[in-house]
Amino acid sequence: MKFTHEICGAIHLHTNYSDGGVSYEELIDAAASLRLDYLVVTDHMTLGGKKDGYEGFKKDVCVLIGYEHHDKNKLNHYLALGTENVAGNKKHASVYTQEIKNAGGIGFIAHPEECRHYFGNLPPYPWTDWSNDAFDGIEIWNQMSDWVEQLKSWLSVIRIVYPRRFLGAAPEKALQKWDSLNRIRMVSGIGGVDAHSFRIGFGVFAIIVFPIKVMLKGIRTHLYLENTLDKNDYVLSQSLIKNAVRDGRGFISNFRRGDARGSLFFIEYEDGTSDVPGKSRSGKLPAVINVVLPEKADIHFIVNGKHEKTTHGNKAQFKVESNGVYRIEVTRKSKAWIYSNPFPVGPSYPI
Ligand SMILES: [Zn+2]
Ligand SMILES: [Zn+2]
Structure with missing residues (x-):
């Protein structure tokens, strides 16, 4: 098998180059102390961190800098990676997604199905333009959206003090959208941290309630690479990361439910x-999808968007006898722990 080197990192981070509460130094210190392999920083409409030299290996963490694009109404947030410039901002989503692609970048729809019921002053930022297909993937689980959506009132103080305790699961609507897109073409799934201060509206207090080290112990994106990262070759390393995240080679975990590093998801076909x-x-075909986890959990087999089977343990095998889109979800005590990217099985699309 080609992609045997797993790395684990955090995607969709904001710094004080836009509305995040931390500096690059604080972010990198936190990531290094947690042994994260990479970070993808995406401040709003700016590549300032890149221009100021924060890209590269910093304290052994491979730091990639993209940005989060939005349209003129501040809607349709899009995580762009691999471009040298920010696309023009007074444009429709279908224009900037394509412009980013044309510039050699890759892009992910951020918090596609965000909804907030309780706070008029904290509007949701869902994706509204599904007509274009220039995007490479979608953020299926956004740590900040998940947290805010579970707030019932400002009296939910415990949720503010323990921001990760209440992380539930990726939104069902986002998963359904992802599953249906994946029957048409491969759409990568990523997890995002999205630690903001302005979106929750506490101002300076937000920095205190969301310490970055705590936020980085939440949703992570694990990638399978064909080579290890090379600390002496940033150009090569960042392209390994970019290709893996673009192609969906990996899985998403919530560290709060356990350290998922070392998890294996692979398919073995009849022809070896x-x-x-x-x-x-x-x-x-036939083929077998194999799951190996570092700890016991409930392992769910999802076929063409439908839950097919659940087993319990730290290993599982699921038989695949026909074309389709297959993926794995893992829960612990009914809380979401891991989402694998899909295995598309079939000679061509649509599947
Ligand atoms: Zn956003
Ligand atoms: Zn964001």
Whole structure:
């Protein structure tokens, strides 16, 4: 199998270059102390951190800098990575997604199905333009949206003090959208941290209630690479990360439910070929999807968007006998722990 080197990092981070509560130094210190392999920083409409030299290996953490694009109404948030400039901002989502692609970048729809019921002054920022297909993936689980959506009132103080305790699961609507898109083409899934101060509206207090080290112990995106990261070769390393995240080679975890590093998800075909999740070629059916976890959990087999089977343990095998889109969800005590990217099985799309 080609992609055997797992790395674990955090995507969708804001710094004080836009509305985040931390400096690059604080962010990098926190990531290094938690042994994260990479960070993807996406401040709103700015690549200032990149221009100021924060990209590269910093304290052994591979730091990639993209940005979060929005339209003129501050809607349709889009995480862009791999471009040298911010696309023009007074444009429709279909224009900037394409412009980012044309500039050699990749992009992910941020918090696509965000909804907030309780706070008029904290509007949701869902994706409204599904007509274009220039995006590479979607953020299926956004730590900040999840937290805010569970707030019932400003009296939910415990949720503010323990921001990770209440992380529930990726929104069902986002998962359904992801599953239906994946029957048409491969759409990568990522998890986002999205630690903001302005979006929760506490001003300076937000920095205190969301310490970055705590936020980085939440939703993470694990990637399977064909090579290890090379601290002496940033250009190579960042392209390994970019390709893996674009192609959905990996899985998303919530560290609060356990350290998912070391988890394996792979498919073995009848002809002896095997592959990790994501954009992959298909071998000969039947095939078996294998799951190996560092700890016991409930392992769910999702077929074409429908829950098919659950087993309990730290290993599982699921038989695949026909073309379709297969993925794994893992829960512990009914709380979401891991979402694998899909295994598309079939000679061509749509599946
Ligand atoms: Zn956003
Ligand atoms: Zn954001």
